[in-house]
Amino acid sequence: MNNEEIRQLNNQQLQEFDREYVGGLKWKTIQTLIEHNFNGQRFSFLDIGGGNGIFTDRILQNYTESVGTIIDNANVLLKLNKPHIRKTLLLASVEELNNIFQGQTKFDLIFFNWSLHHFVKNSYSETRRIQYEALISARNLLSENGYISIFENIYDGIVFTKLPSYLVFYLTSSKILASTMKKMGANTAGCGVCFLSKAQWEDTITNAGLIVSQYTDYEKWKDINIMRRIFLHIGPVRHGHFLLSKKQK
Numbered sequence: 001m002n003n004e005e006i007r008q009l010n011n012q013q014l015q016e017f018d019r020e021y022v023g024g025l026k027w028k029t030i031q032t033l034i035e036h037n038f039n040g041q042r043f044s045f046l047d048i049g050g051g052n053g054i055f056t057d058r059i060l061q062n063y064t065e066s067v068g069t070i071i072d073n074a075n076v077l078l079k080l081n082k083p084h085i086r087k088t089l090l091l092a093s094v095e096e097l098n099n100i101f102q103g104q105t106k107f108d109l110i111f112f113n114w115s116l117h118h119f120v121k122n123s124y125s126e127t128r129r130i131q132y133e134a135l136i137s138a139r140n141l142l143s144e145n146g147y148i149s150i151f152e153n154i155y156d157g158i159v160f161t162k163l164p165s166y167l168v169f170y171l172t173s174s175k176i177l178a179s180t181m182k183k184m185g186a187n188t189a190g191c192g193v194c195f196l197s198k199a200q201w202e203d204t205i206t207n208a209g210l211i212v213s214q215y216t217d218y219e220k221w222k223d224i225n226i227m228r229r230i231f232l233h234i235g236p237v238r239h240g241h242f243l244l245s246k247k248q249k
């Protein structure tokens, strides 16, 4: 990975993420994944950008044979974690994954719960590259029969599918526009965020040598203001879940 670091939100912005998004049907997706593949067996997992640890704690509590590690570069979120005998916390950036584990450790499950779109660098192309490199690092840490699980916000354009991704990135990552974007309600103003279309995620995943074993679309968002939709060329937006493996299953 290159030397320039991933940008980080300030503590006030990060505190917005002291919540948990994997509920209802999404938690069912995770339960099915675990119960189908590890049915009562020991398994290890890595939660990349696991923040306050609520998701990790839920797995540890429901699957007593599991062992979890969280890596997050935000101390303000990491310190909200409740201690647990089967949980390890790492205060570090995803860019350091290869150095930390040095090929010695493998995980059966690796989670990116809405963290990939926060791996933002100074330009759109560097940002897309770091997302790809994060997937490569995860692939290197995955056990042979393991899975990578990704929850993301999927932004497809009305006609040009990639356009909202560029527009949202440029507007939120600009330092000049930061105060305007903040007033317009963008929590990532001045730092940036990089949502992708479904096709962009699929390309990135395939380029990283991974296979989409399963994809799940959740309910489309209906509460996006029409002016914002037109201005940002936003078509269907929803949460999506990608389940990835190293080989066809």
Ligand SMILES: C[S@@+](CC[C@H](N)C(=O)[O-])C[C@H]1O[C@@H](n2cnc3c(N)ncnc32)[C@H](O)[C@@H]1O
Residues within 6 Å of the ligand: 006, 014, 017, 019, 020, 021, 022, 048, 049, 050, 051, 052, 055, 071, 072, 073, 074, 077, 092, 093, 094, 095, 112, 113, 114, 115, 118, 119
């Ligand atoms: C939207 S929050 C999601 C938190 C949690 N995964 C959840 O679903 O509630 C994004 C998380 O990614 C973390 N993050 C952002 N950049 C990171 C990086 N370079 N390395 C590790 N974690 C990062 C943030 O600190 C934050 O905890």
